[in-house]
Amino acid sequence: MYFVLVIVVVILLLVRHWTKVAQRALKDIDGPKAYPIIGSAHLLLGSEERTFSVICALYRKYAKIFQIKLGPKIFLGLSDPDLIQQALHSPSCQNKAFFYRFLEVDYGLVSSRYVDWKVYRKMLNPAFNQRILISFISIFSQAAERMVKRMAEGEKGGRVFDVLHYTTQCTMEMVCASSLKSDIMDDPKTMGMCYDFEKVITIMGSRVFNVLLHNDLLFSLTPSYWELQKLNQRIFLKRRAELQQQRAKLEDPSDDYRKPMVFLDQLLNMQRNNAELSIEEIECHIYTLLGAGTETTASQVAYILLLLAMHPEVQERVFEEIRVVYETDAQEITYETLTRQFYLEQVIKETMRLFPVAPVIGRETTEQMSLGGYAVPAGVTLLINIFHVHRRKDLWGDGADLFNPDRFDPLIYNAQKQHPCSFFPFGGGPRNCIGYRYGMFAMKTIATQVLRRYKLSTPLTLNSELRLSFAVTLKLGVGHMIKIEPRQI
Numbered sequence: 001m002y003f004v005l006v007i008v009v010v011i012l013l014l015v016r017h018w019t020k021v022a023q024r025a026l027k028d029i030d031g032p033k034a035y036p037i038i039g040s041a042h043l044l045l046g047s048e049e050r051t052f053s054v055i056c057a058l059y060r061k062y063a064k065i066f067q068i069k070l071g072p073k074i075f076l077g078l079s080d081p082d083l084i085q086q087a088l089h090s091p092s093c094q095n096k097a098f099f100y101r102f103l104e105v106d107y108g109l110v111s112s113r114y115v116d117w118k119v120y121r122k123m124l125n126p127a128f129n130q131r132i133l134i135s136f137i138s139i140f141s142q143a144a145e146r147m148v149k150r151m152a153e154g155e156k157g158g159r160v161f162d163v164l165h166y167t168t169q170c171t172m173e174m175v176c177a178s179s180l181k182s183d184i185m186d187d188p189k190t191m192g193m194c195y196d197f198e199k200v201i202t203i204m205g206s207r208v209f210n211v212l213l214h215n216d217l218l219f220s221l222t223p224s225y226w227e228l229q230k231l232n233q234r235i236f237l238k239r240r241a242e243l244q245q246q247r248a249k250l251e252d253p254s255d256d257y258r259k260p261m262v263f264l265d266q267l268l269n270m271q272r273n274n275a276e277l278s279i280e281e282i283e284c285h286i287y288t289l290l291g292a293g294t295e296t297t298a299s300q301v302a303y304i305l306l307l308l309a310m311h312p313e314v315q316e317r318v319f320e321e322i323r324v325v326y327e328t329d330a331q332e333i334t335y336e337t338l339t340r341q342f343y344l345e346q347v348i349k350e351t352m353r354l355f356p357v358a359p360v361i362g363r364e365t366t367e368q369m370s371l372g373g374y375a376v377p378a379g380v381t382l383l384i385n386i387f388h389v390h391r392r393k394d395l396w397g398d399g400a401d402l403f404n405p406d407r408f409d410p411l412i413y414n415a416q417k418q419h420p421c422s423f424f425p426f427g428g429g430p431r432n433c434i435g436y437r438y439g440m441f442a443m444k445t446i447a448t449q450v451l452r453r454y455k456l457s458t459p460l461t462l463n464s465e466l467r468l469s470f471a472v473t474l475k476l477g478v479g480h481m482i483k484i485e486p487r488q489i
């Protein structure tokens with residue numbers, strides 16, 4: 001007991017010493033007043049919506065960089081594109097911020113340490129090559145078609161409903177089908193799993209800005225911890241059994257070489273130092289893809305549909321483009337048709353500018369680095385607010401808060417001339433989103449299938465109190481409420 005106490009005291013003294021050293025190094029960086037022990041944690045108390053608006057207000061107040069102390073942790077908020085670019089590319093801060101650890105998949109690309117990540121990313125990059133992605137488009141199209149049918153059955157009364165409910169199941173099917181090739185079509189249990197994933201992500205998100213919950217011991221005393229354990233058991237153990245079955249099937253000598261190269265098959269074929277990946281590593285990668293690919297794409301496409309419902313004139317232009325590209329109602333969605341939908345792509349980009357579903361990303365310095373003239377010590381968490389940068393008036397003009405897809409008209413917008421960190425919904429630097437092209441194809445396919453069948457409307461406007469908040473992804477308190485009315489090409 002005495003020994004444990006000594007260790008705890010030593011750790012506390014070391015943390016205190018490090019905090020003092022870091023504070024001295026960062027003393028010239030402005031930020032809100034910090035009190036002993038809690039720092040500025042009191043500012044972030046309250047609802048998730050309040051926390052999100054306080055954080056955004058801090059980014060607005062301090063133009064380039066600010067520091068905020070939450071308990072013993074020091075965060076640097078970056079809102080200047082030059083500083084962000086430097087941070088995203090510097091080898092001194094390629095480790096993810098400590099809160100990614102709450103995602104609890106150590107080997108997965110999203111949260112793994114830089115040294116491990118380099119090996120995995122090199123191995124996984126080919127899994128997202130153009131040829132493989134093109135082969136997934138029929139999976140996307142079928143899942144979107146099923147979603148549209150479910151909407152027809154579920155929304156007969158012409159009521160206003162949250163479209164995220166439908167897009168979540170749809171993207172879960174897409175990512176499951178392209179990751180595992182398991183037969184999940186119209187399986188009611190899939191929906192249960194979607195909700196489980198959503199809950200896991202919400203619990204993880206609630207830890208990020210709650211200083212008390214950063215400590216694993218304190219977190220393990222909360223009901224959320226026990227709920228997380230139960231959910232993990234439900235999702236992970238069940239999936240492990242399925243993966244093992246899948247693996248057994250793949251070892252069948254009668255295996256068909258024409259099977260599409262879903263992620264699981266590819267992982268099973270990968271070698272590192274002439275050895276296969278362990279089943280735990282494979283699980284982590286698959287869960288990472290499910291976690292990183294479903295919720296992001298589902299909620300991004302829900303924002304796209306909501307914004308189209310809010311802007312009938314934009315919706316008509318997207319529909320007109322669909323009529324030109326697809327001659328009949330039944331014409332298949334293919335890589336060729338999707339790449340001809342230029343205006344839809346502008347709409348998607350503009351939605352991702354206004355409502356980037358990964359609004360804040362984080363890195364941790366692993367050694368001292370120079371950032372904007374400041375010597376930032378190791379162990380500092382850098383918080384990059386994509387949401388804020390995407391709405392900066394100096395970058396996007398006075399109408400930065402307005403929805404204007406023409407902004408991305410290739411005649412006006414030249415990505416080469418823009419600052420690379422003025423628009424970066426898929427992150428930036430080496431640890432950018434590996435699934436960005438997958439996500440773009442999936443979103444285009446879903447939006448096309450929905451608009452081919454329905455006219456969308458909504459009682460919401462961009463001026464409504466949308467109650468935005470941050471729980472890993474960008475949440476909309478009022479829901480993505482739309483109404484559908486059947487139509488034909």
Ligand code: HEM
Nearest residue numbers: 109110292293296297300358361426427431433434435439
């Ligand atoms: C609209 C859809 C999507 C958005 C907005 C999005 C956004 C992002 C962002 C911002 C990051 C960087 C995170 C960071 O810097 O910490 C990221 C990373 C990642 N995303 Fe996506 N993503 C989307 C879809 C997908 C899909 C469909 C997949 C997989 C099927 C995927 C897999 C990943 C993975 C594995 C990483 C970690 C990459 C690494 O560190 O090497 N994402 N995503």
